[in-house]
Amino acid sequence: MGRDGKPTYDKILAESKALLFENGFSGTSIDQILQRTGITKGAFFYHFKTKSALAKALIEEYAKEDILHMNEALKKTKYLEGDALERLLQFIQEFVDMMSGLSEPYSCLYATYTYEPSQFDEETLRHISETILTWRKTMEQLIRDVLQDYDTKIEIDIQSLADHTVVIFEGAFVVSKALKGRDLTADHLKHLKNYFQLLFVRKTTED
Amino acid sequence: MGRDGKPTYDKILAESKALLFENGFSGTSIDQILQRTGITKGAFFYHFKTKSALAKALIEEYAKEDILHMNEALKKTKYLEGDALERLLQFIQEFVDMMSGLSEPYSCLYATYTYEPSQFDEETLRHISETILTWRKTMEQLIRDVLQDYDTKIEIDIQSLADHTVVIFEGAFVVSKALKGRDLTADHLKHLKNYFQLLFVRKTTED
DNA sequence: TTCAATACATACCAACTAGTCTGTTTAATT
DNA sequence: AATTAAACAGACTAGTTGGTATGTATTGAA
Incomplete structure (x- = not known):
C-alpha cells in the first residue's frame, strides 16, 4: 500500500552526504537538500523526523x-x-x-x-x-x-x-x-x- | 584617543576559536560569541566587518x-x-x-x-x-x-x-x-x- | 471499487541569523 | 574644559532556519 519511498530515501541520503562534504552539517540547510534532490519538505520530514x-x-x-x-x-x-x-x-x-x-x-x-x-x-x-x-x-x-x-x-x-x-x-x-x-x-x-x-x-x- | 580595543579583539579571537572547535563555523553564531565574551554586537562588528x-x-x-x-x-x-x-x-x-x-x-x-x-x-x-x-x-x-x-x-x-x-x-x-x-x-x-x-x-x- | 496506509505537496510559523543604524562612552590631545 | 576619534551599546530588520499542519496523490489489498 502506498508508493515505494525507497528511492526518495536513498536520494536524500546520497545528496545530503555530498552536501555535508561541501558545507558541513550546520552549513547544510534542509532547503538546500530539497533543492538538490527535487524533493519537497513534506517528503523529507516524512522520511526523517528531524x-x-x-x-x-x-x-x-x-x-x-x-x-x-x-x-x-x-x-x-x-x-x-x-x-x-x-x-x-x-x-x-x-x-x-x-x-x-x-x-x-x-x-x-x-x-x-x-x-x-x-x-x-x-x-x-x-x-x-x-x-x-x-x-x-x-x-x-x-x-x-x-x-x-x-x-x-x-x-x-x-x-x-x-x-x-x-x-x-x-x-x-x-x-x-x-x-x-x-x-x-x-x-x-x-x-x-x-x-x-x-x-x-x-x-x-x-x- | 578612545579606549584600547586590543583586549576585546583578542577575546573575540580566543573565544571564537574555542567555539569553532565545538560547533564548527556555520554552527557558531555571532550571538553565541557575544554571550561567551560578554561583548555586544556593536563591539563585534566594530572589530570585524563580517x-x-x-x-x-x-x-x-x-x-x-x-x-x-x-x-x-x-x-x-x-x-x-x-x-x-x-x-x-x-x-x-x-x-x-x-x-x-x-x-x-x-x-x-x-x-x-x-x-x-x-x-x-x-x-x-x-x-x-x-x-x-x-x-x-x-x-x-x-x-x-x-x-x-x-x-x-x-x-x-x-x-x-x-x-x-x-x-x-x-x-x-x-x-x-x-x-x-x-x-x-x-x-x-x-x-x-x-x-x-x-x-x-x-x-x-x-x- | 472501495478502503486504508504509505508517500508526498505546500502553505505557514516562531526562532534565529548576520548585519545595520543611531547613539553613547572613553580617553588622549589641544 | 573642550574637542575628537576610537570603542562600544543595544534596538532593529530582512532573510533564513528547522519544523508543523493540513491536505492530496498513489497503490496494493479486501
Whole structure:
C-alpha cells in the first residue's frame, strides 16, 4: 500500500552526504537538500523526523559500509594467514588499491561530525568512536598475529600502532581536501605499509 | 584617543576559536560569541566587518603560530645540522614533547575549515593550503639533507614523505577528538619518528 | 471499487541569523 | 574644559532556519 519511498530515501541520503562534504552539517540547510534532490519538505520530514535523524542515518550507513570494506579486505587476505606480516601488508595494500586513481579528494563523515560535535547527539557520536574502536580491534589482532613470529625493531605500543592506520586515513583525507588536488590517501597508506615492513623482523629461532 | 580595543579583539579571537572547535563555523553564531565574551554586537562588528572577516583573521593568526612553532623546532635542532637524520628525528621529537601531556584532544582550524569549505572565501582557504605547502617545503629540505648521507631501505617519493608529517598531525587530531579521550598526537608522531629511523640507512662509503 | 496506509505537496510559523543604524562612552590631545 | 576619534551599546530588520499542519496523490489489498 502506498508508493515505494525507497528511492526518495536513498536520494536524500546520497545528496545530503555530498552536501555535508561541501558545507558541513550546520552549513547544510534542509532547503538546500530539497533543492538538490527535487524533493519537497513534506517528503523529507516524512522520511526523517528531524535533521538530527538524518545525521544519524547518514553516519550509520557510512560506518556500515566502512566496516564492510574492512571485512572485505580481511576476507581477501585470509589466504595469507600463514605469514601474518604478509597478510598485514596485503591488507593495507587492498586499501591502497581502493584509493588509487581517485581524482577528487575523498571526504570522511567521521571528520565532518568530529569537527562540529555539538551538532550531534551522544548516540551518533558514539557510533563514530565505536567504529574507530572496531578498526582498532581488527588492527590489533592483525598485529598480534604478526608478533607471534616477528619482533619489532623499535619498542611499540600495540594499541597505538593499531590506531595508526585510521590516523593515516583521516590525516590523508584532511590534507588532500585542504590542498584541493588529487587524493593522496593511497600514497600515505604506502608509507604505513613501509613502516610495517621495516618495523617487523622475523624472530630468530634459538636452537 | 578612545579606549584600547586590543583586549576585546583578542577575546573575540580566543573565544571564537574555542567555539569553532565545538560547533564548527556555520554552527557558531555571532550571538553565541557575544554571550561567551560578554561583548555586544556593536563591539563585534566594530572589530570585524563580517563573520567571514573573523574567519580570515582566525586562520591567519592560527597559521602564523603554526609556522612559528615549526620554525622554533627548526631553530632548536639547528645544532644537529651535522647529522641530518638526527636532526630530523629531533625535529619530530620537539613536537612529541609539545603534544605530550595534553589532557584534552587538540583541535585544528585547518580541518575545521577544510570540512566546510563552502563557508570560506578563496583567499582564506588558500591560506591553509599554502601553510601546508610551507610544511611540505620544510620537511622536504630536512629529508633531502638526510639523503645526502643516507639511502632509503624502501624507495620513496620525497614530496609524499614530506607531507606525511602533516598527515599524521591531522589524523591524530581527528582520531583523538573522535575517541574523546586524551590527545594521541604525541604517540603517532613517535610512529613517524620510528618510520624515519627505520627508513634511512647510512650510505656505505665504497673505498 | 472501495478502503486504508504509505508517500508526498505546500502553505505557514516562531526562532534565529548576520548585519545595520543611531547613539553613547572613553580617553588622549589641544 | 573642550574637542575628537576610537570603542562600544543595544534596538532593529530582512532573510533564513528547522519544523508543523493540513491536505492530496498513489497503490496494493479486501
